[in-house]
Amino acid sequence: MSFMPSGKVSAASPWSFPGPHIPGVRRRRLHYPLGVGGLPFLLPLLYQIGMGLPAWQSGLLMMPTAAAAMGMKLVAPKVLGRYGFRQVLVVNTLMIGLTICLFSMVTPSSRLL
Numbered sequence: 001m002s003f004m005p006s007g008k009v010s011a012a013s014p015w016s017f018p019g020p021h022i023p024g025v026r027r028r029r030l031h032y033p034l035g036v037g038g039l040p041f042l043l044p045l046l047y048q049i050g051m052g053l054p055a056w057q058s059g060l061l062m063m064p065t066a067a068a069a070m071g072m073k074l075v076a077p078k079v080l081g082r083y084g085f086r087q088v089l090v091v092n093t094l095m096i097g098l099t100i101c102l103f104s105m106v107t108p109s110s111r112l113l
Contacts, residue, residue: 036096040065043103051108 040062047058080088 039100046103046106050106051110 043065044055044058044062047053047061048055053061
């Protein structure tokens with residue numbers, strides 16, 4: 001986080017978005033990157049420990065995630081240019097939240113396809 005000498009947040013800081021001041025929001029914004037950043041490490045554990053799959057099958061199930069990430073690198077500039085950063089961020093956050101909630105429905109008896 002970059003602060004100016006006067007103690008105010010600089011324009012380049014991610015905390016400079018306009019909006020209502022809510023105490024403690026800066027600390028809570030850390031949960032989203034931690035949750036999303038942990039998914040590539042936690043999903044294989046879910047597949048191996050929770051569903052009893054071997055490591056190679058768990059790795060194969062992670063391949064679509066890697067392919068989607070590479071594909072989004074091509075699509076992201078067009079989507080951001082058309083809809084704007086804020087709208088894309090809000091929709092993406094809702095979609096990621098729904099996806100994480102859906103993982104709670106996975107059981108050892110769940111089918112893979």
